[in-house]
Amino acid sequence: MSLTDSQFMRYSRHLLMDDIGEEGQTKLLNAHVLIVGLGGLGCPVSLYLAAAGIGQLSLCDGDTVDQSNLQRQVLYTPEDCGKPKVACAQQRLNALNPESQINVYNENVTGQILAHDYSLVVDCTDNLDARQQLNAHCHQQKISFVSASALGWEGQLVAFDFAHNTSLCLNCIIDKDSAEPTMNCGNSGVIGPVLGAMGSLQATTVIRILLGYFKQHGQVQRYDGKNGQWLSLNAQADKQCAICGTQ
Numbered sequence: 001m002s003l004t005d006s007q008f009m010r011y012s013r014h015l016l017m018d019d020i021g022e023e024g025q026t027k028l029l030n031a032h033v034l035i036v037g038l039g040g041l042g043c044p045v046s047l048y049l050a051a052a053g054i055g056q057l058s059l060c061d062g063d064t065v066d067q068s069n070l071q072r073q074v075l076y077t078p079e080d081c082g083k084p085k086v087a088c089a090q091q092r093l094n095a096l097n098p099e100s101q102i103n104v105y106n107e108n109v110t111g112q113i114l115a116h117d118y119s120l121v122v123d124c125t126d127n128l129d130a131r132q133q134l135n136a137h138c139h140q141q142k143i144s145f146v147s148a149s150a151l152g153w154e155g156q157l158v159a160f161d162f163a164h165n166t167s168l169c170l171n172c173i174i175d176k177d178s179a180e181p182t183m184n185c186g187n188s189g190v191i192g193p194v195l196g197a198m199g200s201l202q203a204t205t206v207i208r209i210l211l212g213y214f215k216q217h218g219q220v221q222r223y224d225g226k227n228g229q230w231l232s233l234n235a236q237a238d239k240q241c242a243i244c245g246t247q
């Protein structure tokens with residue numbers, strides 16, 4: 001497949017880069033990415049991926065837009081309140097890049113939605129059960145998985161290249177005894193741009209994985225927005241892990 005004249009213009013800032021070029025842009029145009037959750041993380045992730053020319057994006061979220069979302073969920077406007085998030089997102093992303101095919105699922109993630117052939121899955125939920133379901137599916141199907149979360153001033157991101165490494169997964173590093181699962185943005189608050197930072201990092205990680213430049217399987221990136229600090233941690237595989245464990 002060769003690029004059209006309009007694609008040469010649209011993606012010229014990618015094409016100028018030696019490590020992307022026409023070959024890399026074609027990889028992005030041929031990719032199909034599932035984004036689960038169209039809230040504070042899913043908004044920047046979907047905007048940047050549609051703008052970058054990801055050929056097909058599937059969006060999954062059962063929520064409607066609420067006025068309290070507008071502080072951070074940058075896809076939506078006051079007129080969208082009460083409407084399904086995925087429908088509003090589809091309209092906005094179609095306007096941004098008519099060439100990117102946007103599929104929508106106005107429901108929580110199910111096995112049927114996961115059964116499609118995705119290049120990569122992005123976890124933008126604030127729900128531990130959904131996160132664990134996505135991790136288990138991606139590990140089993142050897143699909144790359146990019147997960148992030150944010151609460152208050154802090155964000156966290158971790159990605160897994162399950163096609164090349166299946167010995168460490170999100171389930172290994174979730175602290176099952178932590179109080180955090182009961183805390184979420186709805187009851188504890190969050191800074192909008194912290195979600196923007198983590199969502200941008202997720203979108204960057206998606207592009208890196210699709211282009212073949214990702215080498216940090218299971219490395220956790222933490223951002224402390226209040227103190228302006230980043231931290232990288234190398235997580236350890238849990239041999240007893242129910243998903244990837246060897247014992």
Ligand SMILES: [Zn+2]
Nearest residue numbers: 169172241244
């Ligand atoms: Zn594991």
